[in-house]
Amino acid sequence: MKRLFFSKKNKRSGHIAAFALAALAMIFLSYALPRLLPGDFVTAMYSSSHVVLDPGQEAQLKAYYSQDQGFGTYLIKFLTFEWGYSYAFMDPVSSLIMEALPWTLLLLGLANLLGMALGFYSGVEAAWRQGPLERGLVSLATVLEGVPEIATSVVLLAVFALKLGWLPAQGAETAYAQVGLWQRLGDIFLHMILPLTTLTLAYAPGNFLLTRNSMIMVLGEPYITTAKAKGLPPARVRYAHSARNALLPLVTRLGLRMAFMITGALVVETIFAYPGLGTLLYNAISNRDLPLIQGVVLVSALVFLGLNLALEMTYRRLDPRIKDAS
Numbered sequence: 001m002k003r004l005f006f007s008k009k010n011k012r013s014g015h016i017a018a019f020a021l022a023a024l025a026m027i028f029l030s031y032a033l034p035r036l037l038p039g040d041f042v043t044a045m046y047s048s049s050h051v052v053l054d055p056g057q058e059a060q061l062k063a064y065y066s067q068d069q070g071f072g073t074y075l076i077k078f079l080t081f082e083w084g085y086s087y088a089f090m091d092p093v094s095s096l097i098m099e100a101l102p103w104t105l106l107l108l109g110l111a112n113l114l115g116m117a118l119g120f121y122s123g124v125e126a127a128w129r130q131g132p133l134e135r136g137l138v139s140l141a142t143v144l145e146g147v148p149e150i151a152t153s154v155v156l157l158a159v160f161a162l163k164l165g166w167l168p169a170q171g172a173e174t175a176y177a178q179v180g181l182w183q184r185l186g187d188i189f190l191h192m193i194l195p196l197t198t199l200t201l202a203y204a205p206g207n208f209l210l211t212r213n214s215m216i217m218v219l220g221e222p223y224i225t226t227a228k229a230k231g232l233p234p235a236r237v238r239y240a241h242s243a244r245n246a247l248l249p250l251v252t253r254l255g256l257r258m259a260f261m262i263t264g265a266l267v268v269e270t271i272f273a274y275p276g277l278g279t280l281l282y283n284a285i286s287n288r289d290l291p292l293i294q295g296v297v298l299v300s301a302l303v304f305l306g307l308n309l310a311l312e313m314t315y316r317r318l319d320p321r322i323k324d325a326s
Contacts (some may be wrong), residue, residue, distance in 0.1 A: 030298035104276035111199035119207020127215030170273035
């Protein structure tokens with residue numbers, strides 16, 4: 001018993017050490033990768049400007065903005081939340097990120113939840129009620145899975161915002177609107193409909209196909225036949241016995257999608273001028289704003305790491321075999 005306790009304790013310590021090493025690696029990548037971008041802030045800032053710099057001024061500015069720091073200094077400043085100032089916005093990097101992060105988490109969180117719920121429910125029901133409707137849903141999901149997010153964004157924007165005028169074309173809320181709490185929440189939801197629909201249509205078809213295929217394999221297992229033979233209600237057999245195991249690959253897919261959380265929303269956020277991390281990263285890269293690029297890449301990586309840690313714990317609760325093995 002004592003040996004088992006120390007074994008589990010050592011494995012838990014191993015998980016924490018692996019998490020810490022992964023976080024350190026992500027911090028280093030956020031420091032190193034942005035420096036590989038071609039160009040510099042001065043060239044990006046003044047290339048489209050009417051201001052003409054003489055060679056001396058240009059050299060002086062480039063020397064000022066290219067002042068570098070070692071990784072050790074960068075790590076210390078990160079741990080003390082001294083992330084520097086944005087070259088383009090002249091604001092603290094941490095403030096800019098903290099303003100944009102809630103919008104991205106709200107949009108992508110809702111999109112992933114809706115995509116999972118729609119894909120899971122329709123996949124379970126399609127596999128259980130195999131027939132013409134199932135084949136039609138599979139065909140539709142296969143087509144939608146191949147449509148890029150940029151195409152969906154442009155079509156929805158052109159039809160519902162520009163042509164019909166039913167929904168706002170850009171932004172996350174109406175600027176300078178003096179309204180109450182509930183009116184503001186309604187305004188935020190109204191602005192979110194188009195980007196949220198775009199991302200949900202991008203996520204749901206893959207979730208549907210994965211759940212449906214997983215369900216078909218699970219329905220052939222002996223324990224499902226036994227549950228049916230016992231006379232259990234169909235809904236219980238469908239969801240308590242079958243769908244729970246079909247949910248595991250879906251959780252894995254969600255974890256893999258988190259790796260593309262910011263880059264996946266970058267196109268959608270940019271098209272709808274949604275003030276999230278994707279738009280912030282796009283502006284930072286366009287301006288070669290090195291401190292802001294570093295900050296956005298680092299926060300995105302750490303959010304991805306934290307969400308995957310939470311998904312791993314969820315996976316252990318869904319599948320007791322993983323808990324016993326660990």
